[in-house]
Amino acid sequence: MKLLWRVLQILLALFIGYAGIQHFIKPAFYEPFVPAFLPAKTVLVYASGVVEVVLAILLLIPQYTKKAATGIIILMLLFLPIHIWDIFQETPAIGSKQAALIRLPVQFLFIGWAYAVKRLSK
Secondary structure (H helix, E strand, C coil), X not given: CHHHHHHHHHHHHHHHHHHHHHHHHCHHHHHHXXXXXXXXXXXXXXXXXXXXXXXXXXXXXXXXXXXXXXXXXXXXXXXXXXXXXXXXXXXXXXXXXXXXXXXHHHHHHHHHHHHHHHXXXX
């Protein structure tokens, strides 16, 4: 069972790290998610990418796993209103209403996954 949770921890780190890297590769994809009232959209996209990559790396370091998992939970909760808002847009930032409806439960999956990693880490 311990091996299963270690694999899930590594997979979470890979998903979060990949998402963070994508912020640098495709910042134009993420910019529509940044609320209009916030300035410097590209800077915010890059900053959130840095945070995701750092949290992914820290998740793999045993003495930082719990803190990184907490950071992922906080980050996902901060992003949650954006994904809820996206569902109600005429043209969702993610591309379609269907994609927006799928993305929201995925957000909760990541929150629960990070919580489980935090709870089950040493």
